[in-house]
Amino acid sequence: MDGLIQDIKLIGEEIPWLKEIRAKGRNAFIKQGIPTPKTEAWKYTKPNRFFETPFSYTPSNLISISSNIKLPFDCYQINFTNGVFNPFTSSLPQGIEVMPIIEAIMFTPKVREKISNIAKVDENPFVALNTGYLNEGVYIHISSNVDIKKPLTIVYETLCTDRNDMYNLRNLIHVEKNSSVQIVEAFYYEGKVKSSYFMNVVNEIYLEENSHLRHYKLQDEAFKSAHIAFNAVKVEDNASYKSFCLQKGADMARNESYVELSEKGAHATVDSAYIMNGWATIDTTTNINHLKPYTTSSQLVKGVVGGQAKGVFQGKIHISPNAVKTEGYQLHKAMLLTDDAEVDVKPELEIFADDVKCSHGSACGELDKEQLFYMQSRGISEDEAKQMLIEAYLNDVIAKVDDEKIIEWIKLSLNSNKSE
Amino acid sequence: MTAPLLEIEDLYAGVDGKEIIKGFNLTINAGEIHAIMGPNGAGKSTLSNVLCGKPGYYVTSGNVRFKGRDLLKLSPEERACEGLFLSMQYPVEIPGVPITSFLKHAVNAIRSYKGEPELDTMEFIKMVKAEGKKLGLDNEMIKRAVNVGFSGGEKKRLETLQMSVLKPSLAILDEADSGLDIDALRVVAEGVNALHNENNALLVITHYQRLLNHIVPDFVHVYADGKIVKTGDKTLALELEEKGYAGFVKEK
Numbered sequence: 001m002d003g004l005i006q007d008i009k010l011i012g013e014e015i016p017w018l019k020e021i022r023a024k025g026r027n028a029f030i031k032q033g034i035p036t037p038k039t040e041a042w043k044y045t046k047p048n049r050f051f052e053t054p055f056s057y058t059p060s061n062l063i064s065i066s067s068n069i070k071l072p073f074d075c076y077q078i079n080f081t082n083g084v085f086n087p088f089t090s091s092l093p094q095g096i097e098v099m100p101i102i103e104a105i106m107f108t109p110k111v112r113e114k115i116s117n118i119a120k121v122d123e124n125p126f127v128a129l130n131t132g133y134l135n136e137g138v139y140i141h142i143s144s145n146v147d148i149k150k151p152l153t154i155v156y157e158t159l160c161t162d163r164n165d166m167y168n169l170r171n172l173i174h175v176e177k178n179s180s181v182q183i184v185e186a187f188y189y190e191g192k193v194k195s196s197y198f199m200n201v202v203n204e205i206y207l208e209e210n211s212h213l214r215h216y217k218l219q220d221e222a223f224k225s226a227h228i229a230f231n232a233v234k235v236e237d238n239a240s241y242k243s244f245c246l247q248k249g250a251d252m253a254r255n256e257s258y259v260e261l262s263e264k265g266a267h268a269t270v271d272s273a274y275i276m277n278g279w280a281t282i283d284t285t286t287n288i289n290h291l292k293p294y295t296t297s298s299q300l301v302k303g304v305v306g307g308q309a310k311g312v313f314q315g316k317i318h319i320s321p322n323a324v325k326t327e328g329y330q331l332h333k334a335m336l337l338t339d340d341a342e343v344d345v346k347p348e349l350e351i352f353a354d355d356v357k358c359s360h361g362s363a364c365g366e367l368d369k370e371q372l373f374y375m376q377s378r379g380i381s382e383d384e385a386k387q388m389l390i391e392a393y394l395n396d397v398i399a400k401v402d403d404e405k406i407i408e409w410i411k412l413s414l415n416s417n418k419s420e
Numbered sequence: 421m422t423a424p425l426l427e428i429e430d431l432y433a434g435v436d437g438k439e440i441i442k443g444f445n446l447t448i449n450a451g452e453i454h455a456i457m458g459p460n461g462a463g464k465s466t467l468s469n470v471l472c473g474k475p476g477y478y479v480t481s482g483n484v485r486f487k488g489r490d491l492l493k494l495s496p497e498e499r500a501c502e503g504l505f506l507s508m509q510y511p512v513e514i515p516g517v518p519i520t521s522f523l524k525h526a527v528n529a530i531r532s533y534k535g536e537p538e539l540d541t542m543e544f545i546k547m548v549k550a551e552g553k554k555l556g557l558d559n560e561m562i563k564r565a566v567n568v569g570f571s572g573g574e575k576k577r578l579e580t581l582q583m584s585v586l587k588p589s590l591a592i593l594d595e596a597d598s599g600l601d602i603d604a605l606r607v608v609a610e611g612v613n614a615l616h617n618e619n620n621a622l623l624v625i626t627h628y629q630r631l632l633n634h635i636v637p638d639f640v641h642v643y644a645d646g647k648i649v650k651t652g653d654k655t656l657a658l659e660l661e662e663k664g665y666a667g668f669v670k671e672k
Contacts, residue, residue, distance in 0.1 A: 369475065370512045374566075377472050377508075378526040378582060379500035379533070388525065392516025392565075 004166065005030065006057050010135045011102050018106070018134075025121050025131025032125035041124075044312040044344040045283040050226045050252045055166040055198045057133060058082070069188060072412070073405035075153040082158055083136055083167030083199075095146030095179070097139075101170055104139035111139055114172055118260060119204050119232035126228045130168045130202045137170035140183070144176035144208070151182035151216075151406070156199065160191040160222060166198045173205045173213070175239075180212035184406065187249070189222040196251075197222070201229040207239040209263070214242045216406055218413050221249035223278065231257045235295075238265035244401050246410055247274045247282045254283035254312075261288070261295035261326075268296075273394050274303040274311055275414060283312035286330075290323040290356075299330040302397045304390050306337035315360065316348040323353050330360040335393055337367060337386075387415065423488045424449050425590050425621050431482035433470045439480065440466040442646035448590065451618040455632055456625045457657060458643035459665040464625045465509060467643075468594045472506045473499055487589070500526075501533035503620075505588030507579040509595040514566040519578070520545055522566050523585050530586065551584045555611050556604070572599025580611040587615070592623045597631040609634030629661040642668045 005026055012018045034051045035042035071077065078098060079086040085100055092098060104111045121128040142148065156169070175181060187199065199221060207213055221227045227250040233241050245255050259268045274282045288297045303311040317328040334343040347360040367389055375385035391414060398414075401407050424447045431444040440463040448454055458464055470477045471484065473496040484491040486502060494502065514522070524545075528538045552562045555577045567575050576596060583591050593612065597605055612635055616622055624635055632640070632654065640656040641648045642665070649668050650656070660668075 368512070371514050373474050373496060374508070374512045374514065375522070375526075376496035377474075377500055377506055378522070378586065379497050379529040380522075380525050381497050381529060382495070384525065384529065385497075388517055388522075389514070392514065395516040 004051070004055060004129060005132065008057055010133065012106055015106065017112070021115060022132050022134055025116075025128045025134065028121040028128035029125050029132055032122075032128060035125060041285075041314075044310070044314070044346070045252065045254055045281055047226070047228070047252055047254075050198075053164050053196050055164045055196075057168070058163060058165045069155050069157055069186075071153055071155065071184070071186060072409055073151070075151040075184065077153045077155060078138060080136070080154070080156045080169065082161070082165065083169060085136060085138060093148065095143040096148055096152065096181070097141040097143075098152070099139050101137035101139050101172060102135055104172070111172065111174075114174065114204060114206060117204065118234050118258070119202050119230055124230060126200050127202055127230050130170055130200050130230075133168035134170055136168065137172070140171065140173045142175040142179045142181050142211075145178045147179065148181040151184045151403070153184040153186065156185070156187045156201075158189045158197055158199070158222065158225070160189055160193050160195070160197070162194045164196050164198075167200065169199075169201045171201070171203045173203060175207050175211040175213055177208040178210050182214040182216070182403065185215075185217040187217075187219045187221050187227065189220075189225070189249075193222045193224050196224045196226070198226045199228070203229070203231045205231065205233040205241070207233065207235045207241055209237040209239060211239045212242075213240070214402055216243065216401060216410075217245040217255070218410065219245065219247040219249055219253060219255065220413060220416075221253065223249065223251060223280070225250045227253040229255045231255070233257065233259045233268070235259065235261050235263075235266035235268060237263040240267040240269075242269040242402070244271045244397070244410075245273075245284070246398075246413060247272070247284070248276060248413070250280065250282070252281050254285060256285040256287070258287045259289060259297070261290050261297065262292060264292050264294050266292070266295045268298075269400070270297070270299045271397050271400055272301045273397050275390065275394070276303075276305055276309040276311065277307040279308050281310045281312065283314070285312075285314040287316045288318065288328060290317070290319045290326045290328060292320075293322065293324045293326065295323060296327045297329070300397050300400065301332045302394050303334040303343065304337065304393065305334060305341040305343055308338070308340040310342040310344065312344045313362075314346040314348075316350065317358060317360070318350040319353050319356050319358065321352040324355045326353070327357040329358070332362045334364050335366060335390070336364060391415070422450065425487060426623075427483070427485045429483040431470075431484060432480040433466065433478060433482070434480070435466060435469070435477045440646055441470065444482070444647050446641070446648065448621045448623060450589070450621055452639065453616065453622045453624065453635065453637045455637035455640045455657060456623065456643045456648075457627070457629075457640060457660055460627070462643050463646050464643060465594055468506055468592045468625060471592060472496055472504065497529065498533075500586075501530050503589030505583055505586055505591045507576070507583060507591060507593045507596050509598060511567050511575045511579055513568045513570075515568050517566050519562050519564060519566055520548055523548055523582065526582070526586060548581070548585060552581050555581050555584075556607050557581060573601065573604040576600055576608055577604070577611075580608050584611060584615055589620045590623065591615075591620070592625065594625045595627070596624065597626060597628065605631065606634060629657040632657045644668055
């Protein structure tokens with residue numbers, strides 16, 4: 001834990017309640033510590049090996065900001081460069097508001113109340129650490145009764161430095177009733193990878209009655225980095241949260257989705273894909289909580305693992321005693337490309353109600369040699385044929401994304417091989 | 421006189437530790453149609469798999485030259501790029517890979533091997549649709565994934581479509597008639613015949629003579645116990661149909 005907790009002056013340090021939120025986070029982190037292989041929730045991913053390198057919080061005045069990443073689809077774009085929010089340039093339509101998180105919580109008590117409400121500091125050490133450094137990130141607010149057509153994109157770009165930097169980003173997304181919006185997150189790096197960095201992101205998402213959020217994410221971090229993301233989502237009456245995350249970068253990564261279907265008719269789709277090589281460990285963890293009747297959830301997770309890499313899927317569906325007439329589905333499938341590739345899977349169903357429909361499944365396979373030969377026998381090279389078969393394998397989960405342009409971007413990202 | 425398209429000399433080969441081809445000789449020149457007929461288990465499919473370089477099949481001795489090059493040193497995709505094509509007995513299904521995209525990758529791989537520019541996508545799709553129509557594969561089928569949900573007959577039509585798009589110098593048809601009814605057989609045969617000219621050749625592997633009524637061979641070889649035991653013209657096929665293989669198999 002050396003260096004992770006530093007005595008650094010953050011904005012609003014003189015405000016007692018803000019100081020207290022951070023202190024609670026830091027204390028909860030110190031109490032829990034970095035997970036070890038004995039920590040049940042992290043036993044496959046073993047993040048401790050990564051923290052043998054000391055990381056430190058880097059004050060933003062050390063960071064030179066310059067970003068020119070432009071995504072290949074029409075969107076409203078927000079940029080973070082090395083964990084620092086870039087002043088917003090493009091204009092936003094009516095009904096959508098974006099501001100630095102620290103401003104939002106300092107000046108709006110209603111926002112303040114929502115911090116650490118669903119992303120609890122005593123249940124996850126990295127959420128605790130993130131809260132301890134609560135400073136950077138954005139507050140996104142969507143007013144009621146609006147339908148935002150163009151996606152809002154958050155690009156997190158890391159320009160590689162020779163320091164071992166740690167970035168703690170905290171976003172709060174609040175969609176008021178009867179509104180819908182698409183939010184895309186893209187994690188990229190630039191430059192030669194000289195050192196390691198640690199990206200620690202927490203999203204707290206509140207979806208009011210009959211609101212709809214589609215949340216798409218690409219994790220393409222540098223191969224020496226660690227990426228840990230915690231997405232905590234509360235879904236109210238007839239609201240829906242539909243997400244897809246493609247993870248392909250980082251040395252050690254976890255994308256965790258914690259969802260509370262807290263009122264009748266709430267729905268969550270939590271889909272993912274991962275594709276990896278080398279020695280990486282990529283973890284997809286879900287925890288879907290059906291708290292009320294007539295709530296539904298569905299998860300499809302597909303992975304392709306090569307080299308000596310390790311894929312991890314931990315998927316939990318919890319159904320509370322009164323949550324009758326609920327439906328929860330989960331399916332994980334992985335393709336292993338080499339003998340040394342590994343997948344660890346832990347599906348869990350906790351059902352405390354009768355009259356529910358639930359299922360989970362997991363399957364593991366390898367590239368079909370007959371298909372490979374068939375393609376080669378038509379002139380297609382072995383590498384190209386493999387790439388086509390991998391894309392075909394992941395096709396069904398990617399095709400569940402609602403937007404054609406975003407699907408195209410994800411497929412393109414699948415084949416870009418900067419992180420080799 | 422140009423060099424033969426394919427020359428197989430005293431080939432010994434097998435699969436799974438079992439020698440199946442034992443002293444096989446065959447020479448095919450451009451413009452010719454050869455038929456290989458033989459009983460079940462004679463090793464006909466082993467021969468086509470060895471020629472196309474399927475992993476798991478090995479050669480213990482002998483030479484195979486294709487357009488003067490040592491075929492056995494080439495990868496399966498290089499063999500295809502050189503102009504060898506196998507219409508498979510049991511084409512595999514490839515879910516998630518659309519036929520058009522599959523064919524486009526194949527054509528462009530072959531073009532790039534020859535140093536030719538890639539094809540224009542729109543023109544290409546138009547051409548595939550037109551060729552498909554001739555073989556009774558409508559636009560809806562062309563949009564589907566490779567062989568997925570295709571009947572046995574439809575798979576054979578798709579093999580023929582690939583052949584017409586890839587334009588190989590030597591096409592091996594492995595049991596191209598299995599699973600086909602009379603009408604489908606005629607359509608596939610017409611498709612194959614339309615592609616045949618003096619610059620390319622066909623090697624038709626079959627149990628039955630009926631396909632050879634439609635694709636008429638210049639040479640018929642009887643294949644038994646890993647080698648050719650008799651060679652004749654198209655009348656040999658009729659003789660086989662009448663008398664069966666028993667007489668020839670004993671001759672060894």
